[in-house]
Amino acid sequence: MVRVISLANQKGGVGKTTTTINLGACLAELGQKVLVIDIDPQGNTTSGLGVKKVDVTEDIYDVIINEMPLAETILHTKRERLDIVPTTIQLAGAEMELTSMMARETRLKEAISTVSANYDYILIDCPPSLGQLSINAFTASNSIIIPVQSEYYALEGLSQLLNTIRLVQKHFNPDLAIEGVLLTMYDARTNLGTQVVNEVQNYFGDHVYQTIIPRNTRLAEAPSYGLPIIDFDRKSRGAEVYLELAKEVMKNNA
Ligand code: ADP
Ligand code: MG
Numbered sequence: 001m002v003r004v005i006s007l008a009n010q011k012g013g014v015g016k017t018t019t020t021i022n023l024g025a026c027l028a029e030l031g032q033k034v035l036v037i038d039i040d041p042q043g044n045t046t047s048g049l050g051v052k053k054v055d056v057t058e059d060i061y062d063v064i065i066n067e068m069p070l071a072e073t074i075l076h077t078k079r080e081r082l083d084i085v086p087t088t089i090q091l092a093g094a095e096m097e098l099t100s101m102m103a104r105e106t107r108l109k110e111a112i113s114t115v116s117a118n119y120d121y122i123l124i125d126c127p128p129s130l131g132q133l134s135i136n137a138f139t140a141s142n143s144i145i146i147p148v149q150s151e152y153y154a155l156e157g158l159s160q161l162l163n164t165i166r167l168v169q170k171h172f173n174p175d176l177a178i179e180g181v182l183l184t185m186y187d188a189r190t191n192l193g194t195q196v197v198n199e200v201q202n203y204f205g206d207h208v209y210q211t212i213i214p215r216n217t218r219l220a221e222a223p224s225y226g227l228p229i230i231d232f233d234r235k236s237r238g239a240e241v242y243l244e245l246a247k248e249v250m251k252n253n254a
Helices: 015-031 043-046 060-066 089-098 104-113 133-139 158-171 191-207 219-227 237-254
Strands: 005-006 034-038 082-085 123-126 145-147 179-186
Touching: 005 015, 005 089, 005 133, 015 034, 015 043, 015 133, 015 145, 015 179, 015 219, 015 237, 034 043, 043 219, 060 089, 060 104, 089 133, 104 133, 133 158, 145 158, 179 191, 179 237, 219 237
Parallel strands: 005 123, 005 145, 034 082, 034 123, 145 179
Antiparallel strands: none
């Protein structure tokens, strides 16, 4: 059975895209068939997986707005078992266009259902907002991974995210679960990092992954080469921890 997971936090720069790319690649490394769907109009997952936006002719906008079959937009990446549905900046218009459309919340869910038999995991990289695109992602998902940056105000804004999750559970997707809360960009050299880890663990309890993603410059460098960390620098700490995370995610779903 496929597991559809949204990566969400309406704060920008917390590691959603880095986690989508690298969790996706590490799940593929572990033998899973993975589809990554980029629904952030900025398209950092698209470019981070080596797809040049100028070469994209069909993207997730065409699927959500024009009802193009999702299969027609899927591209293979250089990594075996890892596919992507790209986005381009035209998706930025979709938030507005969706508000006047029929069945607007379930469009992505319907599209995904046509390809889900081909995958073990489908990861959706969400934009830094809680609008129609994120609601489409949550409606289409079994669960949500919430990346949280290990810094001051880590928990700020999370109540809004949890409210949106509750609304989607109530109206569109009663089974939507929290897959896990992931601490990112952790710096072991500061007391602050440790304090934030404790605070997030107190708030989310068992939902917090044991794997904590440290700050690692190789993780920030890899996207400009269009490669996931395990293909860019396999020996880096970043590659090790994302492999650990993939194992933890698989263990939780075994
Ligand atoms: P989001 O998708 O939530 O906006 P990103 O994944 O794009 O966040 O991360 C924001 C920035 O931080 C990017 O430049 C990314 O390369 C960098 N980054 C993310 N995770 C790490 C990490 N663990 N160590 C160092 N840099 C990171
Ligand atoms: Mg992003």
